Amino acid sequence: MAKKAASEKLIRKGVxxxxxKPTELRNIRIDVGPLERADGSAYIEWGKNKIxxxxxxxxxxHPRHLARPDRAFFRCRYHMAPFSTAERKRPAPSRREIExxxxxxxxxxxxxxxxxxxxxxxxxxxxxxxxxxGTRCAGITAxxxxxxxxxxxxxxLVVACAAGKIDGQIVLDLNEIEDQDGEAxxxxxxxxxxxxxxxxxxxxxxxxxxxxxxxxxxxxGCKQVYERQKDALKGAYGQADTSMDEEGDSVGGDTHE
Amino acid sequence: MSDAYKIVAxxxxxxxxxxxxxxTRLDGRxxxxxxPITTELGLIEKASGSxxxxxxxxxxxxxxxxxxxxxxxxxxxxGVLTVNAELIPLAAPDYEPGPPGEDAIELxxxxxxxxxxxxxxxxxxxxxxxxxxxFVIFVDLNVLDHRxxxxxxxALASVLALMNAEMQAYTVTKGGExxxxxxxxxxxxxxxxxxxxxAKIGDKMVVDTSLEEETVIDAQITIAIGxxxxxxxxxxxxxxTFSQEEIHQALEIAVEKATEIRxxxxxxxxxxxxxxx
Numbered sequence: 001m002a003k004k005a006a007s008e009k010l011i012r013k014g015v016x017x018x019x020x021k022p023t024e025l026r027n028i029r030i031d032v033g034p035l036e037r038a039d040g041s042a043y044i045e046w047g048k049n050k051i052x053x054x055x056x057x058x059x060x061x062h063p064r065h066l067a068r069p070d071r072a073f074f075r076c077r078y079h080m081a082p083f084s085t086a087e088r089k090r091p092a093p094s095r096r097e098i099e100x101x102x103x104x105x106x107x108x109x110x111x112x113x114x115x116x117x118x119x120x121x122x123x124x125x126x127x128x129x130x131x132x133x134g135t136r137c138a139g140i141t142a143x144x145x146x147x148x149x150x151x152x153x154x155x156x157l158v159v160a161c162a163a164g165k166i167d168g169q170i171v172l173d174l175n176e177i178e179d180q181d182g183e184a185x186x187x188x189x190x191x192x193x194x195x196x197x198x199x200x201x202x203x204x205x206x207x208x209x210x211x212x213x214x215x216x217x218x219x220x221g222c223k224q225v226y227e228r229q230k231d232a233l234k235g236a237y238g239q240a241d242t243s244m245d246e247e248g249d250s251v252g253g254d255t256h257e
Numbered sequence: 258m259s260d261a262y263k264i265v266a267x268x269x270x271x272x273x274x275x276x277x278x279x280x281t282r283l284d285g286r287x288x289x290x291x292x293p294i295t296t297e298l299g300l301i302e303k304a305s306g307s308x309x310x311x312x313x314x315x316x317x318x319x320x321x322x323x324x325x326x327x328x329x330x331x332x333x334x335x336g337v338l339t340v341n342a343e344l345i346p347l348a349a350p351d352y353e354p355g356p357p358g359e360d361a362i363e364l365x366x367x368x369x370x371x372x373x374x375x376x377x378x379x380x381x382x383x384x385x386x387x388x389x390x391x392f393v394i395f396v397d398l399n400v401l402d403h404r405x406x407x408x409x410x411x412a413l414a415s416v417l418a419l420m421n422a423e424m425q426a427y428t429v430t431k432g433g434e435x436x437x438x439x440x441x442x443x444x445x446x447x448x449x450x451x452x453x454x455x456a457k458i459g460d461k462m463v464v465d466t467s468l469e470e471e472t473v474i475d476a477q478i479t480i481a482i483g484x485x486x487x488x489x490x491x492x493x494x495x496x497x498t499f500s501q502e503e504i505h506q507a508l509e510i511a512v513e514k515a516t517e518i519r520x521x522x523x524x525x526x527x528x529x530x531x532x533x534x
Contacts, residue, residue, distance in 0.1 A: 196498025202491035211488045
């Protein structure tokens with residue numbers, strides 16, 4: 001196995017490049033319903049990732065032949081703004097974005113009760129405004145909040161989080177540098193009430209035992225993110241537990257968009 | 258994948274699902290048994306390497322072409338590997354001409370990830386002048402007949418085409434000029450990943466699903482396994498979910514099947530994996 005040029009270490013004395021411990025998540029802030037025109041929307045800041053999601057539908061499907069007689073037609077578009085990356089990203093959808101649109105759809109669809117809305121379409125639009133590693137997980141997490149905000153009936157929320165390997169160690173929630181210079185990345189999405197895994201990808205090199213360890217850590221991360229999702233929805237729609245509210249406020253820090 | 262080809266009689270689907278409960282499949286295979294795999298190598302003379310792989314009636318043809326080009330700015334001293342997949346309209350009634358769609362792109366990227374992450378090709382050895390000129394390896398795979406399990410067949414055809422490939426030997430002059438010689442050399446390969454797709458139908462795990470079986474899959478996962486049993490790429494696809502336990506099960510199956518296929522199908526091709534390295 002090729003070892004990275006041992007120039008910069010990603011973990012020094014148990015601390016990662018952004019100051020986190022190996023099994024620590026980045027700060028996550030979720031806003032429910034920031035957009036006016038969309039039927040449902042969400043904004044998520046996950047570390048330096050900034051992502052907006054809009055949901056339209058159930059509504060008429062265009063083009064019409066896509067309509068299904070027995071359920072809603074569910075579509076996702078994952079897209080990165082040209083200014084979201086270090087080097088300008090060309091606005092046309094890349095192969096990566098097309099694949100991520102597909103895996104996002106596959107991750108979310110098991111949760112949506114599409115059979116309640118035959119002949120209609122439900123669209124999820126994910127716009128990455130700034131990316132810093134882990135955008136697909138943040139996008140999926142925000143999408144299920146936007147779907148809830150749109151009132152789309154769901155069996156469960158969908159929550160995503162990645163684990164990976166850097167400097168020979170299995171860690172939670174890789175940022176961009178760790179993703180690029182690390183040894184492996186394992187993004188996972190689950191429906192938390194059943195534990196059903198609806199997204200699982202991996203690239204890099206892991207032994208089977210390490211892969212199982214990374215999967216377990218990612219699942220643990222998902223459970224933590226799930227709490228943030230619930231807090232966000234309670235904050236927007238319900239009488240949230242006040243102790244949680246305070247905690248939620250301190251997480252985001254900067255409230256300026 | 259798309260709904261259009263799901264034209265399989267309900268009664269057949271029921272037979273498949275019921276049969277699996279008794280651990281039998283319509284074509285008589287075991288649950289963890291592949292259809293016969295056959296390979297034909299080097300049948301496209303104009304390509305640097307090529308492989309036609311059949312798994313049962315599924316047929317994939319992969320060609321490797323080698324050109325020179327510029328490296329990626331963030332990897333100035335490495336050659337470039339690109340994988341492209343075409344679901345051409347002759348392979349199935351619902352495939353249409355046009356630029357690659359979502360399914361073709363996913364297929365290409367899953368094959369690409371298996372090769373790239375396992376470091377199948379030593380790209381550092383394909384650099385001519387750092388930052389300026391490198392070799393670019395194009396792996397183009399064409400689905401010729403779609404009878405199920407495109408991921409595994411495509412990955413197999415691609416690694417075989419690379420093993421089959423030869424490039425012209427060359428030297429680089431002091432001035433950084435590329436000079437070809439009259440002989441040929443093998444590509445600098447160092448890993449031989451095999452991708453195994455495990456499908457869940459009801460509560461049963463099966464490998465190498467046929468087209469008919471693919472209409473009743475609940476969820477599937479493709480796992481690329483390198484020569485030291487390392488996991489180098491994973492892609493869960495299709496709707497439906499797995500439990501953590503089921504993923505562990507799929508991983509075990511993938512490691513076992515990959516080892517088996519590597520020994521039976523890859524060993525000795527192009528002089529690789531004959532036990533000497």
